[in-house]
Amino acid sequence: MKTETNHLRKMTTIWVVISVAVDLLFWFWVGPHVPPGTLTSTAKSNQFDFTFLVLVALPVLIGVWVFMGYAIVNWNAKRDSTPEPIGGEVARSNRKAQVAWITITSVVVLFLAGFGTVAVIADHGSGGGEGPNPIWMPAGAAKAETAALTKTATWSPNSNQVLPVQVIAQQWKFTYRYPTFGGFESAQLIIPANTTIAFNVTSLDVIHSFWAYQLSVKADANPQVNNVAFTDTKQPGNFTVRCSELCGIWHGAMYNYGKVVSQSDFVTWATTTEAANAANTANLPPFAWTYVPDANGSAGGYYPDGTATPYSAVEIYGAKQPAS
Numbered sequence: 568m569k570t571e572t573n574h575l576r577k578m579t580t581i582w583v584v585i586s587v588a589v590d591l592l593f594w595f596w597v598g599p600h601v602p603p604g605t606l607t608s609t610a611k612s613n614q615f616d617f618t619f620l621v622l623v624a625l626p627v628l629i630g631v632w633v634f635m636g637y638a639i640v641n642w643n644a645k646r647d648s649t650p651e652p653i654g655g656e657v658a659r660s661n662r663k664a665q666v667a668w669i670t671i672t673s674v675v676v677l678f679l680a681g682f683g684t685v686a687v688i689a690d691h692g693s694g695g696g697e698g699p700n701p702i703w704m705p706a707g708a709a710k711a712e713t714a715a716l717t718k719t720a721t722w723s724p725n726s727n728q729v730l731p732v733q734v735i736a737q738q739w740k741f742t743y744r745y746p747t748f749g750g751f752e753s754a755q756l757i758i759p760a761n762t763t764i765a766f767n768v769t770s771l772d773v774i775h776s777f778w779a780y781q782l783s784v785k786a787d788a789n790p791q792v793n794n795v796a797f798t799d800t801k802q803p804g805n806f807t808v809r810c811s812e813l814c815g816i817w818h819g820a821m822y823n824y825g826k827v828v829s830q831s832d833f834v835t836w837a838t839t840t841e842a843a844n845a846a847n848t849a850n851l852p853p854f855a856w857t858y859v860p861d862a863n864g865s866a867g868g869y870y871p872d873g874t875a876t877p878y879s880a881v882e883i884y885g886a887k888q889p890a891s
């Protein structure tokens with residue numbers, strides 16, 4: 568019994584020393600470089616979550632390795648040694664080991680489940696799509712979105728306003744609409760730094776997924792659905808947008824690049840683009856949270872009755888021909 572305790576003490580000491588050293592190394596040396604970086608609040612908290620999970624996992628891994636190494640060194644069967652290693656009755660079960668095993672693994676798993684749940688809820692939904700009626704909204708978001716629908720809403724820098732940006736997916740590209748800047752549509756995703764962004768994600772045709780990697784935003788893009796995802800941008804920087812849902816033959820080519828720029832640069836870009844695109848914007852369907860994909864340019868959005876489908880060959884949405 569005495570030696571059993573000593574072995575356990577020795578193994579524990581080795582395990583603690585190595586675990587603390589490796590965890591500290593990982594935290595300070597690798598942690599700051601863990602993707603997806605620190606471009607937004609959601610990216611930052613994702614980076615923390617990944618790092619934290621590794622910090623929990625490393626001691627488990629090291630525990631297994633230390634036990635294995637210790638056993639190989641101390642309890643190996645030497646050639647020609649007597650007596651043979653003990654089996655039978657003594658090796659059959661060990662109540663202490665069983666209780667410790669079940670307790671420790673249960674605590675670790677339950678803790679991780681709690682941690683994961685909090686991480687998903689925190690930071691207004693962690694950059695995930697929350698559907699048309701998001702639960703975890705930043706302050707002022709609901710107001711900004713409702714106002715945006717009236718098309719009279721504006722967004723100004725240093726106002727702490729939420730900036731709504733609509734993401735429209737279609738085979739095989741993303742376009743972006745800015746309802747607070749006259750509803751112009753752009754192939755470029757430019758957003759201001761230090762701002763809460765409300766991405767309103769939808770699709771014209773099949774299911775896609777809007778995945779802005781360095782923003783740590785990922786939201787399904789489904790036809791007839793306005794899927795809302797939030798993030799708070801931090802410093803300026805570049806990011807990549809990819810479609811993350813197999814959506815047809817050119818799915819792999821469905822990506823582009825976006826930019827977080829200073830608030831004043833953003834306003835300059837948005838007002839310039841709004842003016843330059845004015846003639847095109849006039850021919851677009853009015854801003855709405857969803858659209859029907861008809862070639863004639865429909866009145867847009869909100870399906871008038873439950874029987875309408877986006878694939879109907881017949882014009883039933885009150886579409887009008889664009890001015891020729």
Ligand SMILES: [Cu+2]
Pocket residue numbers: 736737738739774775776810811812813814818821
């Ligand atoms: Cu796609």
